[in-house]
Amino acid sequence: GAGVSQSPRYKVAKRGQDVALRCDPISGHVSLFWYQQALGQGPEFLTYFQNEAQLDKSGLPSDRFFAERPEGSVSTLKIQRTQQEDSAVYLCASSPWRAPTDTQYFGPGTRLTVL
Amino acid sequence: GENVEQHPSTLSVQEGDSAVIKCTYSDSASNYFPWYKQELGKRPQLIIDIRSNVGEKKDQRIAVTLNKTAKHFSLHITETQPEDSAVYFCAASNTGTASKLTFGTGTRLQVTL
Numbered sequence: 001g002a003g004v005s006q007s008p009r010y011k012v013a014k015r016g017q018d019v020a021l022r023c024d025p026i027s028g029h030v031s032l033f034w035y036q037q038a039l040g041q042g043p044e045f046l047t048y049f050q051n052e053a054q055l056d057k058s059g060l061p062s063d064r065f066f067a068e069r070p071e072g073s074v075s076t077l078k079i080q081r082t083q084q085e086d087s088a089v090y091l092c093a094s095s096p097w098r099a100p101t102d103t104q105y106f107g108p109g110t111r112l113t114v115l
Numbered sequence: 116g117e118n119v120e121q122h123p124s125t126l127s128v129q130e131g132d133s134a135v136i137k138c139t140y141s142d143s144a145s146n147y148f149p150w151y152k153q154e155l156g157k158r159p160q161l162i163i164d165i166r167s168n169v170g171e172k173k174d175q176r177i178a179v180t181l182n183k184t185a186k187h188f189s190l191h192i193t194e195t196q197p198e199d200s201a202v203y204f205c206a207a208s209n210t211g212t213a214s215k216l217t218f219g220t221g222t223r224l225q226v227t228l
Contacts, residue, residue, distance in 0.1 A: 004158075031214060042121075042204050042218030043159065056215060091158070095214065102210055103149070106158040 002026070004094050004107035012113045013082045021077045021110045025094030032075050033104060034067055035091040043091050049075060082114045117142040119207050121219025128195050129227055136222045138205035139187040145207040148181060148188050149216070154201045162203075163190070195226045 005024045013019050025032050031050055035043035036059075045059040051072035060067070064083075069075040079086055089111050093104040118141040128134050140148075149164035165172045165179045165188065172179050176195075181188040192199055202223050206216040 033215060035216075040221075042206075042221050043216070045215040045217070048215055059215070102147070102214055103161055103164065104214075104216060106151075106160070108158045 004092055004105055006090075006092050006107040006110050008110060009108060010111050010113075012115065014115055015083060016081050018078065018080045019082055019112065021079075021090050021112070023075045023077070023092030023094075023107060025073065025075070025092070026105060027073075029094035029096055029105075030072075031095040031102070031104075032069055033093040033095070034075070034077050035093065036061075037089040037091055037109070039088070046077070046090075079112075082112075084114050087112055087114045117145055117207055117209075117217040119205060119217050119219045121205050121222060123222060124220065125223045125225070127225045127227060130195060130197060132195055134190075134192045134195055134199070134224055134226075136190045136203055136205070136224075137187060138189070138207075138219050139185075140207040140217075141186065142207070142209065143183075143186065144209045144211070147208045147210045148179070149206050150179060150190050151204045151206065151218075152201045153204065153221075159204060192224075195224075197226050197228065200224055200226045 007022045034046040037043045047067045048056040049069040064080045066078045089109040091109045092107040095104045121138045146167040151159035152162045153159045176193045178191045202221045205219040208216045
């Protein structure tokens, strides 16, 4: 079946612009995660949804970052007033939820470059 | 919070040799330890995982061992092939509370002919 998809794959923004990144999880997956991966680093957790409820947003670096999943399926990560330090690959992952089926499946990521 | 350290950062082996990557974690409540392979510009792909109720798991040329007492786990790849060349990440999570993964910093494995 179809895996996790993300769009756009690449995004170039001028400093100060707002951006919106989309994630389409695997159909039926309850859990959805956003991670930020800086160049040469491992992914770092941003936020977590269980269905439409945002249960953990402890990893969001500032109040310029906002995520939503209004119908418990597609999710959008929004970054307001982008800064150069926001440049990274933003990865989305989905999971069926409970062990032993809680494996996280990753999307291809959106590479954000802020000029 | 959880902290995962990974070593080495780069590893070069000859085709056919074995490769070992080691990770340590800090939170004794962590109970799920996946390993992901990421090729350049591609998504991380799960290659094997282990839960805290077992000490070892094997899948063909890949094996993972877990020592809960010492809080470390390792990835073993035998009979390496050029297509094994990639960056490998270990991760840890506590699936009983938050399922977020805490990743190591990655190991770049280069398999040479």
